[in-house]
Amino acid sequence: MNKFWNWVRDEDGRTLYLNGTIAEESWFEDEITPAAFKAELMAGEGDITVWINSPGGDCIAASQIYCMLMDYRGAVTVKIDGIAASAASVVAMAGTTVLMAPTALMMVHNPLTVAIGDSEEMKKAVALLDEVKESIINAYEIRTGLSRARLSHLMDAETWLSAHKAVELGFADGLLFGERAEVPEGAADFVFSRRAVTNSLLEKLPHRAEKRIPAGPLYGRLDLLKM
Numbered sequence: 001m002n003k004f005w006n007w008v009r010d011e012d013g014r015t016l017y018l019n020g021t022i023a024e025e026s027w028f029e030d031e032i033t034p035a036a037f038k039a040e041l042m043a044g045e046g047d048i049t050v051w052i053n054s055p056g057g058d059c060i061a062a063s064q065i066y067c068m069l070m071d072y073r074g075a076v077t078v079k080i081d082g083i084a085a086s087a088a089s090v091v092a093m094a095g096t097t098v099l100m101a102p103t104a105l106m107m108v109h110n111p112l113t114v115a116i117g118d119s120e121e122m123k124k125a126v127a128l129l130d131e132v133k134e135s136i137i138n139a140y141e142i143r144t145g146l147s148r149a150r151l152s153h154l155m156d157a158e159t160w161l162s163a164h165k166a167v168e169l170g171f172a173d174g175l176l177f178g179e180r181a182e183v184p185e186g187a188a189d190f191v192f193s194r195r196a197v198t199n200s201l202l203e204k205l206p207h208r209a210e211k212r213i214p215a216g217p218l219y220g221r222l223d224l225l226k227m
Helices: 032-041 061-071 085-090 119-144 148-156 163-169 194-202
Strands: 005-010 013-019 050-052 076-085 097-100 105-108 158-163 191-193
Touching: 005 032, 013 163, 032 061, 050 085, 061 119, 076 085, 085 105, 085 119, 097 163, 105 148, 119 148, 158 163
Parallel strands: 013 050, 050 076, 076 097, 076 105
Antiparallel strands: 005 013, 105 158, 158 191
């Protein structure tokens, strides 16, 4: 089994490292994988630290890891040192405390898939993606307290958050090494929206109405949802 996680035990307790794509090979079709993750999680007790540097991956895997961490009896401190994008951002929401490196990024966007078939199959794919999106918003809403409409808008736009912006919106609680960082107010406070940038560029092009790029292409397989 090609694991995307690794446990380390030291004098400070247990630390879980989530690096790379979540469930790069299989999770949904492999009952052994979630069972193995849960067994290792429950093999000890006490507070744990979870370091995340992941571009995302399988929605089902992220959902199960999120639930396992939420159900864990000890405190879960999530530390993002690189990127927590897509499905990885969902896992991060399980932290009792979420901290980001000053240089780290978080990204939220809509779930992706591919549908092959007639118009009815396309409608089913759209309905499926809508429901998956609602389930993801649940995790964001619990942590941030933001309205579902605003969270939906952030996902629609494929939004990249700096550490300061993530804290401001409630996705994170603070910065790593914060006690040593003296950053001027607003210095690293940015949010990037791919859709906003695309539309801004298109507004400068002739015949923009005919050339507007549709957002939200479908990738992957209908039975393998990705973020």
